[in-house]
Amino acid sequence: MRLPPEPVDAITPEPVYRDRRRLLAGLASLPALALSACGRAEPAMPQARIDPARVRAGFATDEPPTREADATSYNNFYEFGTGKADPARAPRTLRTAPWSVAVGGHCARPGLVPLETLLQGLAVQERIYRMRCVEGWSMVIPWRGVPLGEVLRRFEPTAQAKYVAFTSLADPVQMPGVRVPVLDWPYREGLRIDEAMHPLTLLATGMYGKPLPQQNGAPLRLVVPWKYGFKGIKSIVAIDFVERMPRTSWNRAQPSEYGFFANVNPAVDHPRWSQKTERRIAGNGGNLFAERIPTRPFNGYADQVAALYAGMDLRRWY
Numbered sequence: 641m642r643l644p645p646e647p648v649d650a651i652t653p654e655p656v657y658r659d660r661r662r663l664l665a666g667l668a669s670l671p672a673l674a675l676s677a678c679g680r681a682e683p684a685m686p687q688a689r690i691d692p693a694r695v696r697a698g699f700a701t702d703e704p705p706t707r708e709a710d711a712t713s714y715n716n717f718y719e720f721g722t723g724k725a726d727p728a729r730a731p732r733t734l735r736t737a738p739w740s741v742a743v744g745g746h747c748a749r750p751g752l753v754p755l756e757t758l759l760q761g762l763a764v765q766e767r768i769y770r771m772r773c774v775e776g777w778s779m780v781i782p783w784r785g786v787p788l789g790e791v792l793r794r795f796e797p798t799a800q801a802k803y804v805a806f807t808s809l810a811d812p813v814q815m816p817g818v819r820v821p822v823l824d825w826p827y828r829e830g831l832r833i834d835e836a837m838h839p840l841t842l843l844a845t846g847m848y849g850k851p852l853p854q855q856n857g858a859p860l861r862l863v864v865p866w867k868y869g870f871k872g873i874k875s876i877v878a879i880d881f882v883e884r885m886p887r888t889s890w891n892r893a894q895p896s897e898y899g900f901f902a903n904v905n906p907a908v909d910h911p912r913w914s915q916k917t918e919r920r921i922a923g924n925g926g927n928l929f930a931e932r933i934p935t936r937p938f939n940g941y942a943d944q945v946a947a948l949y950a951g952m953d954l955r956r957w958y
């Protein structure tokens with residue numbers, strides 16, 4: 641896989657030259673010190689080499705899948721209420737067809753694209769991924785979708801596209817939960833461009849061999865199996881190629897609790913929840929108080945993705 645070239649000035653941006661004290665203090669970890677022009681910190685992007693054969697090993701797992709009834713009734717989708725059972729119980733008010741996605745920012749071919757056109761000609765794949773929510777539960781889900789990178793390439797992102805920003809629908813008529821100011825609507829998420837292009841990252845349109853149900857993010861949502869669940873933004877209506885690390889809803893709501901990278905990491909606890917173990921909701925008759933199992937770095941996908949973070953301090957970039 642080829643990634644866009646990283647301009648030299650992104651590795652040591654100007655503010656670092658200007659602030660000598662900061663430069664001296666940070667010599668040991670210069671890339672982690674990189675500051676953007678607006679003062680928000682951004683780490684340099686390592687030049688990762690991704691081995692396609694290794695990546696394919698992450699497309700499936702022997703672990704027993706979560707029962708469909710559990711995966712579709714125990715959800716986080718605040719646009720339909722903040723309780724785990726609310727999204728499944730909500731009336732089917734989301735109009736998923738027609739659906740269009742506005743693609744813009746640093747790319748050669750921006751546009752408002754009907755969902756069918758967005759996916760046209762791409763082979764739909766079935767992949768079984770472990771999913772880990774930052775609240776401590778996990779599932780094993782058979783997804784259906786297309787690699788996000790294959791979709792993004794069609795828009796010809798330019799070298800300035802360092803990050804990709806995603807936005808969910810926020811229509812109070814279709815989504816009663818957005819009338820409640822629990823988050824700064826619309827729900828927003830983002831990935832660094834190399835994370836977005838990584839072959840494990842899926843733009844999902846279905847699960848359990850069927851189209852996505854409303855509560856799981858119909859008609860299309862992001863699935864990034866090595867990151868905490870909140871990165872998996874649902875019911876996406878906009879995708880933007882941007883130069884700076886985009887603002888995300890959860891980071892904005894509580895920056896100390898929800899970092900931009902949100903890689904599953906048992907060594908870095910959330911301020912309110914230990915991340916060392918997880919409650920696996922799978923193959924146990926739907927017992928929500930199942931035994932806890934150890935959480936693995938990058939949710940068990942370290943072989944596939946750890947190279948993306950080479951040299952980054954994962955305590956700082958949580």
Ligand SMILES: Nc1nc2c(c(=O)[nH]1)N[C@H]1C(S)=C(S)[C@@H](COP(=O)(O)O)O[C@H]1N2
Pocket residue numbers: 711714715716717718719772773774808827855856857868869870871872873874875
């Ligand atoms: N638009 C939107 N996307 C969202 C959320 C949300 O509230 N709104 N919740 C996130 C969180 S915290 C998790 S854990 C997953 C849950 O996905 P699932 O319900 O399909 O398991 O969706 C993520 N995507």
Ligand SMILES: [Mo]
Pocket residue numbers: 716773774775868869870
């Ligand atoms: Mo979550």
